[in-house]
Amino acid sequence: MFDVLSIDEDKVKHIMDTRSRLYPLQPRGLGTAMKEGLVSYITRLSEAHCTDVGSLVSYECSPNFENPRIYSYQSNKVNSSFYKDAYTINCFGAICTDMEYALTKLTQRSDISEMNLNKWVFTPRNKAIVKKQKHWCIQCYSEWEKEGKALYDPLLWSIELIKICPVHKTLLQTSCSGCNMQIPIINQRSLLSHCIYCFKSLVSVNEVRLVESEDELLFQVWLCDSIGKLLMYSKEFVDTSSICNALQSFRENYCDNNDRVLSRLFLLENKRRQINAYCRGAANPHFNLLLWFCYVLGIELISVCTGGEFTQIERKPSELLQDSKKYFMLESKWSKIDKEIVREKLMDFLSNDHPRSFNSISRELDIQESYLRKMFPKESKLLTAKYTEYRTNKKNEKMRLQKEKIEIVLNDYYQANGSVPTISMLKKLLGNSHVTFKQELMSHYHDQIKEFVEKKV
Numbered sequence: 036m037f038d039v040l041s042i043d044e045d046k047v048k049h050i051m052d053t054r055s056r057l058y059p060l061q062p063r064g065l066g067t068a069m070k071e072g073l074v075s076y077i078t079r080l081s082e083a084h085c086t087d088v089g090s091l092v093s094y095e096c097s098p099n100f101e102n103p104r105i106y107s108y109q110s111n112k113v114n115s116s117f118y119k120d121a122y123t124i125n126c127f128g129a130i131c132t133d134m135e136y137a138l139t140k141l142t143q144r145s146d147i148s149e150m151n152l153n154k155w156v157f158t159p160r161n162k163a164i165v166k167k168q169k170h171w172c173i174q175c176y177s178e179w180e181k182e183g184k185a186l187y188d189p190l191l192w193s194i195e196l197i198k199i200c201p202v203h204k205t206l207l208q209t210s211c212s213g214c215n216m217q218i219p220i221i222n223q224r225s226l227l228s229h230c231i232y233c234f235k236s237l238v239s240v241n242e243v244r245l246v247e248s249e250d251e252l253l254f255q256v257w258l259c260d261s262i263g264k265l266l267m268y269s270k271e272f273v274d275t276s277s278i279c280n281a282l283q284s285f286r287e288n289y290c291d292n293n294d295r296v297l298s299r300l301f302l303l304e305n306k307r308r309q310i311n312a313y314c315r316g317a318a319n320p321h322f323n324l325l326l327w328f329c330y331v332l333g334i335e336l337i338s339v340c341t342g343g344e345f346t347q348i349e350r351k352p353s354e355l356l357q358d359s360k361k362y363f364m365l366e367s368k369w370s371k372i373d374k375e376i377v378r379e380k381l382m383d384f385l386s387n388d389h390p391r392s393f394n395s396i397s398r399e400l401d402i403q404e405s406y407l408r409k410m411f412p413k414e415s416k417l418l419t420a421k422y423t424e425y426r427t428n429k430k431n432e433k434m435r436l437q438k439e440k441i442e443i444v445l446n447d448y449y450q451a452n453g454s455v456p457t458i459s460m461l462k463k464l465l466g467n468s469h470v471t472f473k474q475e476l477m478s479h480y481h482d483q484i485k486e487f488v489e490k491k492v
Contacts, residue, residue, distance in 0.1 A: 055143035057095065058083050063187045065149055068201065068263025072125045072190035073134065073150040074221045079187060080142075082227075089223030092117070099137035104130065122220045125193045126152045126165045149269075150190060156275050157340045158322045165193045169218040170207040172200035176228070176238045186227045186238070193220065194262055196323065196362075199246060201259035206244040211235060254362050261326065261336040273342040278325065279316040285345035286314050300347075301331055302356055327363040331356055374410065377402065381414040390425040393418055438479050440465065445483050455487050 060080050064070040081091040097105045105117040117130075124134050131151050139147045148154065152164070170192050179186050191197055192207060199206055210217050213235030224231045228238055246252040290296040294314070298307040312318045320328070329336045332345055339345065377400065384396055393415065397404040408415045444464045448456045456464060458472070461480065472480070 055141065057138075057141040059142040059144050062144075062146060062150055063185065064189060065146060066267065066269070068191060068259070068266055069189040070191075070266060071150055071187045072193050073131070073138075073147070074122070074124050074193070074225075075188035075190075075227065076147075076150055077124070077134070077138070077221070078225045078227050079185060080138075081225075087223060088221065088225045095141060096134060096137040099140055100133040101129075101136075102133075104133070118219070118222060120162075122165060122167045123162045124151065124221065125190060126162060127155070127160050128162060152190075154272060155265075155340075156272050157278050157319065158325065159319050161321060164195055164322050165220075166195050167220060168209065169220045170197075170209055171237060172203060172205065173208055173238070174203045174205065174243065175200060180228075180238050188227065190266060191259065191263060196258055196326070197255070197262070199252070199255045199259065201256070201263060203243075204246075204252065204256065206246060208237070208244075211237065212239070250358060251362065254359055257330070258326070261329065264335070264337045265340060268337060268341065270341075272340055275319060276316055277342050278319055278339065279313055281339060281344050282310075282320075282328075283314040283316075285347070289347045301328060302353070302360060323363050327360070330359065330363070377407075378411060378414065381407075381411055381418065385414065385417055385421065390418075390422040392422055434473075434475060437476060441476065441480060442483060445480075445487070449487060455484055 057080065060076070060083050062071045062076055077091065077096075078088055081088045084091065093105050097103045120128075120130055124131050131153055135147050135151060135153065139145070158164070169188070171188060172192070176186055191201065197207070211230040211233060213230060214233040216230070216232045218230060218232070219225075222231055229236055246255060286292055286294070286297045290300060294307050294311045295304075297314075298304050298310050301310070303310060309318075313320050325339070326336065328345065329339060332347060334346060335343075380400060381396070384391060393407070394404060396418065397407055400407070441461070444461060445455060448454075448460075448464065458477075458480065462472070
């Protein structure tokens with residue numbers, strides 16, 4: 036017979052304390068350039084527990100955040116504010132740090148931090164470094180499915196500059212072939228193998244798209260190789276001032292300590308003050324600029340980020356660099372907007388007989404709402420005021436119709452029964468017994484009762 040008294044309580048407590056709350060799912064591709072991203076890991080973890088991402092984040096992860104960002108009653112709420120910035124889980128920031136800590140605690144795994152960019156201390160914390168929409172390679176998905184391997188999204192695919200799959204050298208898919216919708220990188224209903232809108236499989240092999248320009252293909256291959264080596268680096272990176280010190284040393288050794296010569300060397304004459312700030316250590320260069328410096332000088336990105344130096348040994352010809360510059364210096368989305376055309380469209384919305392919310396207008400124009408309000412304050416105020424007036428009038432009209440309906444029901448009931456109905460009876464007669472009356476409707480009901488009493492007297 037099993038001897039209960041012989042159980043070591045300390046040993047049992049140790050076993051219970053070391054057990055993980057969630058299944059410690061093995062991340063895919065660790066140690067390689069195609070290692071899994073943290074968002075992909077969360078999606079696979081939810082599938083392993085036969086639940087959706089919304090429930091996993093709300094009920095398990097959020098209670099372990101420093102500040103709860105999403106609650107259980109918001110688990111399947113489509114417009115939950117948490118998912119607006121949840122794409123940063125793959126890079127850095129407060130949400131990324133919270134999620135990393137929560138999953139480390141819940142799964143008892145020590146390699147969760149390897150699936151984001153939180154240790155990239157050499158670049159400013161600009162969240163634009165990663166994509167907001169899901170990108171995937173159909174061929175990779177298809178091959179993994181045939182081999183019986185779990186599908187996943189490598190962290191490399193989520194880098195904003197990356198457009199191709201480093202394995203197949205083909206363009207990454209950006210939208211579902213069924214509904215032509217772009218899929219958010221994380222959502223309450225996120226799935227790796229299917230579209231969250233039409234539920235069509237993303238594994239089906241359609242027409243493979245290739246990069247049109249040979250120069251762009253060579254640049255993308257170089258980019259995948261450079262960033263891939265950076266992702267494979269397992270040790271901690273050097274301090275944040277290492278890049279600035281390397282630039283300052285390069286300026287002294289190769290440019291006679293002259294900012295004008297340095298900016299001309301990098302074909303960035305209009306960014307001379309910005310480069311001077313980098314050399315002084317007042318700021319760190321953006322990731323795109325850091326890539327550009329390495330591309331111009333023909334040196335390895337990984338060597339600079341791990342404490343190496345900039346050198347001028349294999350600088351490419353200026354003609355070739357000028358053509359490649361457009362791939363690094365991405366123009367701001369707002370710089371391409373024709374303000375006069377946008378103003379005309381806003382005036383068209385203003386003259387429309389059916390007012391619309393400013394949020395829906397910004398979505399239709401595909402322009403950020405805050406940008407519209409800043410650049411077109413007069414039109415924005417007029418549109419907001421018109422929509423507010425429309426909503427107020429609509430609300431008042433609805434209230435008037437409800438009051439009239441109450442009066443009709445009261446009169447019919449009084450004529451049939453010789454008395455007035457109670458509130459619960461009135462709700463049943465109106466067909467909305469489960470709805471609580473608003474204060475204004477309650478006051479109107481009591482006023483009508485007083486009129487009936489006065490008439491009866």
